Amino acid sequence: xxxxxxxxxxxxxxxxxxxxxxxxxxxxxxxxxxxxxxxxxxxxxxxxxxxxxxxxxxxxxxxxxxxxxxxxxxxxxxxxxxxxxxxxxxxxxxxxxxxxxxxxxxxxxxxxxxxxxxxxxxxxxxxxxxxxxxxxxxxxxxxxxxxxxxxxxxxxxxxxxx
Amino acid sequence: xxxxxxxxxxxxxxxxxxxxxxxxxxxxxxxxxxxxxxxxxxxxxxxxxxxxxxxxxxxxxxxxxxxxxxxxxxxxxxxxxxxxxxxxxxxxxxxxxxxxxxxxxxxxxxxxxxxxxxxxxxxxxxxxxxxxxxxxxxxxxxxxxxxxxxxxxxxxxxxxxxxxxxxxxxxxxxxxxxxxxxxxxxxxxxxxxxxxxxxxxxxxxxxxxxxxxxxxxxxxxxxxxxxxxxxxxxxxxxxxxxxxxxxxxxxxxxxxxxxxxxxxxxxxxxxxxxxxxxxxxxxxxxxxxxxxxxxxxxxxxxxxxxxxxxxxxxxxxxxxxxxxxxxxxxxxxxxxxxxxxxxxxxxxxxxxxxxxxxxxxxxxxxxxxxxxxxxxxxxxxxxxxxxxxxxxxxxxxxxxxxxxxxxxxxxxxxxxxxxxxxxxxxxxxxxxxxxxxxxxxxxxxxxxxxxxxxxxxxxxxxxxxxxxxxxxxxxxxxxxxxxxxxxxxxxxxxxxxxxxxxxxxxxxxxxxxxxxxxxxxxxxxxxxxxxxxxxxxxxxxxxxxxxxxxxxxxxxxxxxxxxxxxxxxxxxxxxxxxxxxxxxxxxxxxxxxxxxxxxxxxxxxxxxxxxxxxxxxxxxxxxxxxxxxxxxxxxxxxxxxxxxxxxxxxxxxxx
Numbered sequence: 001x002x003x004x005x006x007x008x009x010x011x012x013x014x015x016x017x018x019x020x021x022x023x024x025x026x027x028x029x030x031x032x033x034x035x036x037x038x039x040x041x042x043x044x045x046x047x048x049x050x051x052x053x054x055x056x057x058x059x060x061x062x063x064x065x066x067x068x069x070x071x072x073x074x075x076x077x078x079x080x081x082x083x084x085x086x087x088x089x090x091x092x093x094x095x096x097x098x099x100x101x102x103x104x105x106x107x108x109x110x111x112x113x114x115x116x117x118x119x120x121x122x123x124x125x126x127x128x129x130x131x132x133x134x135x136x137x138x139x140x141x142x143x144x145x146x147x148x149x150x151x152x153x154x155x156x157x158x159x160x161x162x
Numbered sequence: 163x164x165x166x167x168x169x170x171x172x173x174x175x176x177x178x179x180x181x182x183x184x185x186x187x188x189x190x191x192x193x194x195x196x197x198x199x200x201x202x203x204x205x206x207x208x209x210x211x212x213x214x215x216x217x218x219x220x221x222x223x224x225x226x227x228x229x230x231x232x233x234x235x236x237x238x239x240x241x242x243x244x245x246x247x248x249x250x251x252x253x254x255x256x257x258x259x260x261x262x263x264x265x266x267x268x269x270x271x272x273x274x275x276x277x278x279x280x281x282x283x284x285x286x287x288x289x290x291x292x293x294x295x296x297x298x299x300x301x302x303x304x305x306x307x308x309x310x311x312x313x314x315x316x317x318x319x320x321x322x323x324x325x326x327x328x329x330x331x332x333x334x335x336x337x338x339x340x341x342x343x344x345x346x347x348x349x350x351x352x353x354x355x356x357x358x359x360x361x362x363x364x365x366x367x368x369x370x371x372x373x374x375x376x377x378x379x380x381x382x383x384x385x386x387x388x389x390x391x392x393x394x395x396x397x398x399x400x401x402x403x404x405x406x407x408x409x410x411x412x413x414x415x416x417x418x419x420x421x422x423x424x425x426x427x428x429x430x431x432x433x434x435x436x437x438x439x440x441x442x443x444x445x446x447x448x449x450x451x452x453x454x455x456x457x458x459x460x461x462x463x464x465x466x467x468x469x470x471x472x473x474x475x476x477x478x479x480x481x482x483x484x485x486x487x488x489x490x491x492x493x494x495x496x497x498x499x500x501x502x503x504x505x506x507x508x509x510x511x512x513x514x515x516x517x518x519x520x521x522x523x524x525x526x527x528x529x530x531x532x533x534x535x536x537x538x539x540x541x542x543x544x545x546x547x548x549x550x551x552x553x554x555x556x557x558x559x560x561x562x563x564x565x566x567x568x569x570x571x572x573x574x575x576x577x578x579x580x581x582x583x584x585x586x587x588x589x590x591x592x593x594x595x596x597x598x599x600x601x602x603x604x605x606x607x608x609x610x611x612x613x614x615x616x617x618x619x620x621x622x623x624x625x626x627x628x629x630x631x632x633x634x635x636x637x638x639x640x641x642x643x644x645x646x647x648x649x650x651x652x653x654x655x656x657x658x659x660x661x662x663x664x665x666x667x668x669x670x671x672x673x674x675x676x677x678x679x680x681x682x683x684x685x686x687x688x689x690x691x692x693x694x695x696x697x698x699x700x701x702x703x704x705x706x707x708x709x710x711x712x713x714x715x716x717x718x719x720x721x722x723x724x725x726x727x728x729x730x731x732x733x734x735x736x737x738x739x740x741x742x743x744x745x746x747x748x749x750x751x752x753x754x755x756x757x758x759x760x761x762x763x764x765x766x767x768x769x770x771x772x773x774x775x776x777x778x779x780x781x782x783x784x785x786x787x788x789x790x791x792x793x794x795x796x797x798x799x800x801x802x803x804x805x806x807x808x809x810x811x812x813x814x815x816x817x
Contacts, residue, residue: 031758031767059402061548064399105550111541118525119522119523137504
């Protein structure tokens with residue numbers, strides 16, 4: 001339970017209540033002792049960390065999280081980098097151990113293509129439907145005002161007069 | 163005693179709402195004016211009764227009556243008064259009561275200000291509103307009763323979560339609920355119109371102020387939440403694509419779409435069925451948001467399965483109202499015949515594109531939010547969908563929206579002349595490109611994010627100014643601007659606000675400078691051109707917390723520009739620490755300091771962030787809300803609201 005309490009808590013009060021636990025001192029996200037001496041490698045580590053989920057948190061990357069598990073993962077990522085792994089290799093290494101749950105950016109594999117296609121497909125469909133609609137509106141014959149009853153016409157005048 | 167009175171009032175309000183749901187609707191069908199007339203006093207009575215219940219609960223919190231289970235779990239006698247009051251809605255049960263109160267408030271306001279509505283429409287609107295009220299009052303009474311007593315009253319409470327003991331978050335929920343629940347009245351109007359079988363310009367004119375009001379509240383509520391996250395969570399993030407945030411963002415996007423499509427119905431009698439659908443969806447997504455947040459279904463499917471009572475109840479409400487309304491829509495949509503005829507190049511078309519972009523982007527957020535659930539249930543895959551996905555899938559729609567907005571906002575109704583609009587906008591476009599180019603040349607790394615964001619922001623602000631400038635006519639009479647309808651001003655101001663928010667987002671994301679180190683007292687160091695010196699660290703004590711407080715001087719070119727006191731607080735009762743960042747707010751940048759732990763070898767961890775244009779994000783939101791407010795005070799709503807004073811002073815026509 002105590003690991004949970006170190007995560008960023010961005011939830012309504014009653015949910016936070018469930019996550020509360022005894023905590024002495026909290027560590028904060030990236031600590032000075034974790035930072036790699038080589039700025040280029042450190043930048044890569046930050047970049048990778050931002051895409052990896054802290055497993056015990058709610059929708060939070062290991063880069064932002066204060067949980068001790070996130071710290072372990074951050075150090076792991078930095079170890080792999082100093083050992084010469086490429087970014088892809090580091091991510092693959094972490095995914096091998098913890099599953100695709102750690103990826104904040106889901107893969108496109110399997111049915112996930114549906115997730116990625118949602119935006120573009122919906123957009124194209126909407127544009128096509130709108131095009132048909134707009135064409136019809138542009139060529140439609142204007143509707144005469146016969147739809148207005150005498151009573152309504154009076155009411156309208158009253159409103160328009162202000 | 164007062165608690166029992168509140169409890170009783172809440173039960174009574176449930177019965178009043180039931181009457182308000184049934185009698186006026188039956189009256190509208192049977193054409194019995196007396197029955198229909200029940201709606202109005204019932205709406206007022208319902209509001210008064212829920213108001214009494216809410217006041218009773220507030221009284222219990224203010225007087226720290228720990229015999230109430232809810233007060234015991236969410237309050238403490240040493241807590242400052244502001245947070246005793248905000249504790250009322252800082253928990254599930256109390257926030258549901260607030261939800262019911264606002265629902266009743268909107269119903270009552272529709273009754274009070276709906277004097278010029280046709281009686282049958284008014285009866286049906288209030289009846290549908292009461293039906294929503296019945297559902298949520300039942301939910302509150304049967305699954306989340308805030309008035310439960312404890313067998314033995316404890317000496318003191320367990321305190322409100324310290325993160326919530328903050329002025330920004332104290333007012334975040336009420337604004338958000340005013341927005342969520344405000345959309346219920348649009349929903350009621352949509353369903354009533356479907357039952358009546360007619361949607362016309364007058365209907366749109368009645369619906370639009372409610373949408374505007376709800377949208378303004380949602381904007382403020384979301385901005386408050388985001389601002390709170392920025393200063394409270396300790397590293398200056400402002401948006402996390404968290405399911406809880408998405409839950410409020412989806413209705414906001416739909417409300418924005420509804421706001422725009424209702425204009426087309428009002429002015430041109432087109433897009434009717436789409437607008438009705440949007441009104442249903444906007445509130446539908448409010449309900450989905452409530453379901454997502456309340457049921458805990460996204461945190462863990464298993465948590466939901468273990469304690470399904472509340473989740474299933476809300477799911478039932480969601481399915482009944484959204485499903486019912488959509489079924490009604492499917493059955494009646496064909497009676498809504500479009501009247502307006504317009505060319506492909508026209509304001510109408512531009513607003514259609516606006517609606518497509520807002521609705522599709524909102525659905526992208528929706529699918530991304532529930533995808534982990536879908537993947538787990540349907541494909542047995544445990545996966546996450548986080549910020550990187552949303553950044554990639556959502557942002558393009560906003561970029562396109564920003565690109566076409568200034569053009570769409572200026573193009574004429576019916577048949578617009580594109581070349582004329584484009585010519586008018588050339589200076590704005592050139593300015594935006596020039597500013598973006600300058601930024602591109604100035605920044606050290608070659609990232610596109612900054613320049614593109616700055617281009618869009620400048621383009622939107624300059625476009626809004628061009629729009630106003632074009633209203634001065636051929637002779638450039640500035641005085642004409644003051645005679646413009648307020649809705650026109652509202653439009654320009656709100657669009658400029660969006661541009662300013664985009665500038666802020668671009669600045670903060672692209673040029674954020676971060677420094678994390680162990681600082682030794684008395685040894686200054688440089689971060690992004692500023693000299694930071696940790697002077698001292700003290701222990702300080704507050705009403706219900708104690709803290710480690712850093713004393714840090716920020717210098718620029720040797721001169722002190724700020725002295726900041728970041729804190730790390732501990733709340734002993736709630737047993738929870740919080741970081742209180744110290745921020746030097748300036749127009750062009752914030753300096754954001756966080757103090758961390760003492761190190762074994764001496765010194766403290768100090769985090770320094772330089773956040774360019776951070777304030778612009780929320781300033782833009784405030785400006786957007788102001789734009790909405792201006793539009794809300796437009797004369798034609800006051801006219802529509804029944805103030806039929808004759809006035810000869812008809813300024814410049816709207817278009």
